[in-house]
Amino acid sequence: MGILETIKSRRSVRTFEELPLRPEDAKKILEFVIRVENPYDIPITWKLLDAKKDGLSSPVVVGTDTFIAGKMSRVPHAEEAFGYTFEKAVLFAEELGIGTTWIAGTMNRDAFEKAMDVSEGEVMPCVSPLGYPAKKMSLRESMMRKGVKADSRLPLGEISFEGSFDKPMTEDAAGEEFNLIEAVRYAPSAVNKQPWRVVLCRDADGCRAHFYEKKSRGYNDGKWDIQKIDMGIALCHFELAAKEAGRNPSFEISDPGFITPNDTSYVASFRI
Ligand SMILES: Cc1cc2nc3c(=O)[nH]c(=O)nc-3n(C[C@H](O)[C@H](O)[C@H](O)COP(=O)(O)O)c2cc1C
Numbered sequence: 001m002g003i004l005e006t007i008k009s010r011r012s013v014r015t016f017e018e019l020p021l022r023p024e025d026a027k028k029i030l031e032f033v034i035r036v037e038n039p040y041d042i043p044i045t046w047k048l049l050d051a052k053k054d055g056l057s058s059p060v061v062v063g064t065d066t067f068i069a070g071k072m073s074r075v076p077h078a079e080e081a082f083g084y085t086f087e088k089a090v091l092f093a094e095e096l097g098i099g100t101t102w103i104a105g106t107m108n109r110d111a112f113e114k115a116m117d118v119s120e121g122e123v124m125p126c127v128s129p130l131g132y133p134a135k136k137m138s139l140r141e142s143m144m145r146k147g148v149k150a151d152s153r154l155p156l157g158e159i160s161f162e163g164s165f166d167k168p169m170t171e172d173a174a175g176e177e178f179n180l181i182e183a184v185r186y187a188p189s190a191v192n193k194q195p196w197r198v199v200l201c202r203d204a205d206g207c208r209a210h211f212y213e214k215k216s217r218g219y220n221d222g223k224w225d226i227q228k229i230d231m232g233i234a235l236c237h238f239e240l241a242a243k244e245a246g247r248n249p250s251f252e253i254s255d256p257g258f259i260t261p262n263d264t265s266y267v268a269s270f271r272i
Contacts, residue, residue: 013099014141016063016131033089039251042081054115058107064131071124083232099133148192183241189230196234
């Protein structure tokens with residue numbers, strides 16, 4: 001399966017078969033994520049956790065006791081670095097037939113942080129259950145999905161623009177970059193808010209994709225911005241799709257200084 005298909009077929013899994021995760025599958029995921037590098041070069045420590053042993057729970061998860069979690073220093077860009085790295089593990093798990101759900105809120109956080117030994121100055125942004133997806137979702141899971149319209153995504157012209165924010169992207173205008181933007185469009189995000197905006201610029205110098213965050217109210221307390229995790233996920237998807245398309249994406253933080261809509265701020269760019 002190509003990466004775009006994996007991205008499109010992934011969904012959050014909260015209801016699992018009552019089968020313990022095979023130790024070799026858990027090991028594959030841990031070994032994979034430990035090796036993932038992020039464009040911000042921020043180290044992240046990963047651990048597999050056993051819910052029974054550590055008293056962990058999530059009110060939305062049924063059928064598995066295995067979780068994966070990461071912690072890191074609370075430094076600038078920690079959110080994007082975490083989003084980028086964890087999403088690679090999420091997609092790797094998907095390829096192995098293992099279900100995941102990004103969880104930032106619905107868990108007994110104190111117990112998870114204790115199990116992760118999170119110290120002063122560190123943060124454990126999210127965790128995920130790992131297991132084999134059940135054929136049927138729990139009622140709570142299907143209601144939750146309806147509540148956040150988890151099966152739908154914003155249209156192309158709302159998240160992507162040609163050269164400047166006043167020119168919504170169309171499929172025709174996206175041309176060779178269409179699949180790269182589609183990969184962003186399908187990404188998971190907290191409460192399915194999809195804060196990513198991408199301005200695509202083509203000139204004699206080549207093609208650049210500038211990523212912006214459209215901030216929703218209530219997701220940023222000035223110290224931590226969960227929607228920047230979503231931005232990291234979007235960067236991960238774009239880069240993977242670009243590589244699959246035979247491009248050579250290079251990451252940069254270089255604000256082109258465009259006029260932006262309200263509550264929208266520059267995050268990073270890819271030269272492709
Ligand atoms: C940063 C982040 C945090 C999330 N936190 C939670 C959470 O606490 N509980 C939960 O059930 N889902 C959580 N989700 C999952 C989203 O609700 C889900 O990705 C979104 O609704 C889209 O659905 P999909 O993943 O099935 O495509 C989170 C997702 C992200 C990216």
